[in-house]
Amino acid sequence: MASEPETPGAVAGRWHPPSSSRGVAASMRIDADGVVSVADAEGHLLKEVTLVSVEVSPRVGSIPRRLTFGDGAVFETDDNDGVDRALTPLRRGAGLIHNLELFRPRLAIFVVLVIALAAGIYRYAVPLLVEVAIAATPPVVPRLLSQSALVSLDQTVLSESKLDEPSRAALTEGFAGLAANTPRGAEGYKLNFRDGGSIGPNAFALPDGNLVLTDQLVTMMKDDREAVFGVLAHEIGHVEREHSLRQLYRAAGVTGLVLLIGGDIGSGAEDILVQGAALMSLSYSRHQEAEADRYSVELMHRAGRDPAALARFFEVMRDQFHDTAETDFLSTHPATPQRIEETRRYAEELSKEPAR
Template identity: 55%
Template sequence: MSDSEAVGGLWREAGAAAATPALLDVAADGTLTVRTSADGQELARQAIRSVEISARVGTIARHVTFASGGDFETSDNDGIDRLRDRHLGRREGLIHELERFRPRLLIFVAATIALCFAIYRYAVPVLVEVAVLVTPPAVTDIMGKSVLMSLDQLVFDETKLSDARRNALDTQFQALVAAARDMPAASSPGPSYALNFRGGGQIGPNAFALPDGSVVVTDELVDLADDDEMIMGVLAHEIGHVEHQHSLRQIYRVAGITALIMLIGGDIGAATEDIMTQGATLVALSHSRAAETEADRYSVQLMHRTGQDPAAIARFFELLRDKFGLGGDVTFLSTHPATQARIDETRRYAEEVKAGKR
């Protein structure tokens, strides 16, 4: 028992009007006692857990109601709170209410994270596949045109290649497209391919494809290549990305992740818009390693079908490696790492295709 915890107040027996000055105290085992202030005579005794303590409302007097109906009234709000908090454990009181809320909040946060992870891991890939399936060509057209438009504003210059050079390359490109339409897995009617020439500006030698079949090649890449077959090997690789709908998948994946971010953080407004517009641009240019392998193999097969060197794309990677090194500061290399493993694997696959094993 501790004297410092005793709270002074008035005691009224059930239904009685008369009040007796009294002290409310608590024992270490949580038993409350009410004694008269005058001579310490015990008036009531009960476990603190089973008495009713009125809520704190401003400076209004508090009531501790005993099972007998007896009532202890006090204006010592702090005294009552102190006494209750120390002996009721974590079961009641405003402070305790908060502490009780915290584990619930943690569970809620953990559940939200788990849900988002599950959506990201299981639902997003499925939704991406469904979205790719139902995306009408009009939408991919808009995606392709808007990405190309923003790239034209941000990085590209007009091509400096001569008309003759562009026409020659376009003729070879159209032959690849015709062969691509004959490929076993080709979709029908398939995207409407168009080859676009651009000055690469700060992105230098590069080539990429947009979901609608717009393929872009920079003057720098055309100038860099040792021969036209190398350029066609790269363009065949880009046609592979379009045929496998890699860009569209990638854009939807980012859109799905953005939607998740919005789900967690609420509408993050301008930031989301940035991710959607600039992100779509960047994303359209970078693919997963699996997608890259798929596009490499597609290039090998398409080049073989048009009677050209199936290993042309591997030769182009060797050229990049020799000119710029593996970690070279070339944007095409940052999205298409020219690792020895990639070159070896593509050459091996080209041998298989040539030998008629594929």
Template identity: 40%
Template sequence: MKIKGRLTYAGSSRMYEATFECKGDRFRLLAADGTDIATGAVSDVRFAAPVGRTPRRVTLPDGALFETDQLDALDALNPADNTLHRAEAFRPRLAGFVLATMLAVWVVWRYGVGVLVAAAVWLTPPNLARILDEHTLRSMDRFVLEPTSLAPDEQAALQGDFAGLTDALTAAEGHTPMRLKFRSGAMGPNAFAMPGGTIVLTDELVRLSDDPDMIAGVMGHEIGHVTHRHSLRQIYRALGIYAVVGFLAGDTGPVLESLLLEGNLLLQLAYSREHEFEADAFAVDIVHRAGFDPHGLVRFFDHLTEMGLNDPLPSWGSSHPSHERRVEVIREQIRMIGAR
């Protein structure tokens, strides 16, 4: 079997016509004029793993490279296992690989990211989250928040209620020391929790009504976010997906890279429905344990609905469940507690 091709010597770009010939376990490399260039045992020749329909290559013991476009002829001589190359061929069974890959991607998405997040949460030193809180609050103070205008005795009363709630936490729930801060400013009636246990109430929220049970309900909800480590999970989830997408997609070209990675980060940071329900449920429970009326939270939502303050984000960003649905779930839970 004669295979026509081209020869380059080791470390030289000059190319010669050549013929590669195999007889038994011996090979011969012939120049265009028929003279011998090299002979030897086939086992001393290194066959390059075939990739696609690129020219097939063999390297001789002295580093010379023979290259041919007679792909099948050379592949037939290649003693190596070419399972990978055959698997890559564009045949109907490739559809099976596509399905398997989609399934695998789904599994990674559904479970892999969760495992990564759990591991990262477990590895996070508690004071790191606290430092994070301080930085975030400082920059929010600079740009969006203003100092509170609540009277000191008003603040003290709320701090008292807050302490009542945190005292009711079990040791497992109180893994992160929590602090209550007051601010006012552009955000309107609002409350939020940060991963390190900092909870912020706005003056506008406190002034919605002088119903301590209602404010306790809101505080309980935020304590729930901290106890369930929601914000930390969300940050890690976003980063985890960022890493997984980056790793799976590899080099995707100029536009897609930013789109996939940064767009995804944004989507993941949007609030999650499950987290809100979880925090609501926790609020009802902790408020009840601390001796407040769990209906306060229901009154809070009714209040918001009355004021026409429903979910302000349209369509895709709307991951906050509707007030009616939340109230329904909370009422059901209160009924269960009452029955206990």
């Protein structure tokens, strides 16, 4: 009888060479680098390969474990604990994926791919689908959306403006000057005056280029017309970057977007999207707000106006309503110190260059 192997960590078992039913007593060990070696009872090396090329059968009750080598040779042992011990140093701290790699390289790759795909859909597919939907949207969709939104607002909160004629004329003229400096041009925009009623000092843009300015906002800014233009330039930024449509499409999710893109977006949009309420219930993301802030600074600068004017508006909003006020404009346009500071900083940076 062969004596028990003396090597520490060695596992006793039987060695079956390829295409041979005859087994011989042998011992197996795995070193720290993941090299598996099998030796016969006299200590002669029978096999030495890396563990990744070896298939280790899973532990099932007391069924003997088999290590199958690439050439068909098999090392078999009843010492289940010994096999687990030999594998342990290699598994330490490596977690699930490493275990899977040891035993089932292909399964591990599959699992990783599935996880990556799922993460990829949310990370990349939605933004990508949103861009496709935006590109596929005919101009009639934002027009319909905007018209129905304005009609429903006029029926509910807004009423006719009481702003004096000279103020309106001055604001309209200045607004046209801003719009003329955008890709859409002055014809792409229209400024609508309204009494804001319960929504108070407010300004918002509809995706077709119609902007609404409330009397209350003009009154609140007193003589600071530039600040009002800063707000309007911010709203133009939302239109230029198509923020409303993006938010709307994002809300539709993957399924909604696929249906929207796959189908006739024009008629589909009428069913799904043409609800003024849906449009108005959306709020812009923080990223979009920052983008519109920068757009305001750039556009004001381009139009030869004060690029930092928007920051003054934020300060008035902050002082007027503090941070506790729940006005629509503040809840969607928080006048955070960071926003004020960032607007000022960017305006200063641009002011060093001459207006184009």
